[in-house]
């Protein structure tokens with residue numbers, strides 16, 4: 056659905072079902088340079104399982120207009136305001152990559168009742184190398200291409216895909232190209248500048264799930280494992296793939312999330 | 321991980337990794353119509369397009385999917401769909417994008433069935449086409465109307481070998497937000513990848529060079545993922561609510577792969593031109609050696625061109641790699657590795673000479689196909705167009721002395737010797 060939010064056209068994927076604010080809502084937060092299409096195989100899956108689903112395109116991403124947020128905190132505030140605007144009472148926040156950092160900050164300020172946090176390919180910090188930061192400014196398309204190749208496990212290279220006929224690389228590049236060209240540089244700088252992750256992880260009180268990937272080169276497994284140690288009682292799973300877990304291992308990820316959700320009160 | 325494998329490697333590997341259970345190195349042929357669901361929930365998920373997977377071979381199949389993913393990788397596209405023939409691919413694309421009242425701009429110099437579909441069949445369903453000279457980007461621009469939904473042409477035209485100036489035409493289509501759909505059968509991704517030049521959708525007859533051995537009919541659509549279908553008025557069945565799946569918007573839900581998702585959910589579902597898993601396997605076997613074969617096709621074509629240009633029995637030779645070809649400059653720019661292995665030439669002595677030549681060669685096969693590993697010949701004047709007068713043939717851009725040659729991979733000396741046999745027989749007749 057498209058709404059006018061803070062004066063800008065804002066797209067919110069709802070998994071092919073209309074939003075029902077009386078239900079528990081799963082709020083998916085996409086990663087750097089991504090948009091709602093990172094969660095193609097999660098949005099519809101959970102919407103058809105009776106959950107209310109929102110997958111917002113952050114400002115300047117996907118189908119959303121507006122100026123890109125310039126820090127993780129600004130992203131979290133924007134999401135918090137959106138949840139209020141949509142009048143969502145009970146939410147589970149699911150972040151992928153940068154979306155995990157946003158979720159950490161959102162946890163501090165959220166006005167809706169936060170029922171659980173789910174971190175996919177996440178960490179408490181996402182340092183970005185200087186080369187990629189510079190490239191994202193000078194040639195965002197090239198930077199996107201490099202992220203898509205680094206980001207996927209062997210399935211990317213070999214054009215293996217659970218969705219018949221689809222290519223992780225071809226699809227991934229074009230998903231990133233849908234964003235406004237400046238979006239990527241603000242995302243990557245936001246990640247690189249975010250230093251509050253350790254404290255933010257320690258204060259999590261809600262049930263938490265982390266799903267990490269063995270061959271993640273963007274938020275390496277080592278960093279992810281340190282991160283989950285900071286959180287009290289974080290249920291952790293590790294899958295055999297790259298950073299783009301939602302499209303590389305959709306069924307496995309969905310069933311881990313589904314089983315975690317079924318344990319929530 | 322992030323190896324970014326090159327074309328030759330992808331031709332062999334893309335789309336398949338040996339599974340842990342059997343270790344089968346070759347892509348298995350999943351000769352099955354359907355797939356056991358683990359639960360009712362899983363079945364529903366597949367039907368609702370919540371997640372990817374196979375439910376019925378008319379829609380998708382693991383062997384066919386390996387072929388599709390190989391093609392997507394070789395073309396650099398977002399997604400691909402294989403189907404029963406090149407013509408099926410063409411029809412699926414048109415019916416996915418256009419509805420009654422819509423308009424198409426197409427090249428006037430194309431494969432006969434492509435022309436027939438657009439000129440005679442589609443108008444019965446309210447979809448009209450204006451044909452324009454493919455070498456004239458401005459003419460294409462002028463032909464575009466408010467209800468034009470796609471521009472279509474062949475990168476290398478069959479049989480005239482006209483070359484489309486793909487980057488120029490893509491610029492025009494892009495500025496008007498109209499997808500450029502190209503039949504890339506004659507170039508294959510080895511010679512040229514149209515998405516790099518701004519095209520949006522590719523259709524292939526896999527029957528030809530991609531399969532490469534003349535053993536299986538097949539087609540494919542590769543979706544660049546680089547087209548914005550967001551205009552709900554222009555592309556209502558892709559971006560607006562579709563009757564399938566409770567009013568799904570393919571564009572919102574699948575983004576770059578919207579077109580392929582729609583074709584699977586509607587075209588494959590409702591028309592059903594599926595490719596058999598066994599044929600998918602054969603076609604993939606062919607693709608494994610595509611780079612090797614194309615190199616040799618081009619090498620042999622260059623030698624044959626040299627032979628024909630200098631032959632006393634040859635009136636004219638047409639190939640875009642020759643400086644005499646009107647599109648030679650465009651060919652050099654967008655097809656630097658070579659412009660394919662189809663050659664047309666005129667034999668001295670006209671229609672009768674063509675007939676004698678074809679009947680006298682022994683190695684080259686006289687048949688109606690192109691892109692086989694074996695050398696193929698046809699003389700339209702005494703076969704496909706034998707009912708037409710010389711003048712009528714000229715109107716269609718053909719001449720009665722024309723022989724169409726699909727250069728194969730045989731030893732080049734054997735091919736030229738074979739042709740000498742044909743020329744000798746013609747000479748005898750002329751005496």
Ligand SMILES: Cc1ncc(COP(=O)(O)O)c(C=O)c1O
Pocket residue numbers: 405406407408431433434474478503505506524525526527537538539690
């Ligand atoms: C350029 C071109 N496109 C499409 C086709 C149709 O392909 P198929 O025979 O696989 O349907 C052909 C067949 O000759 C062709 O030459």
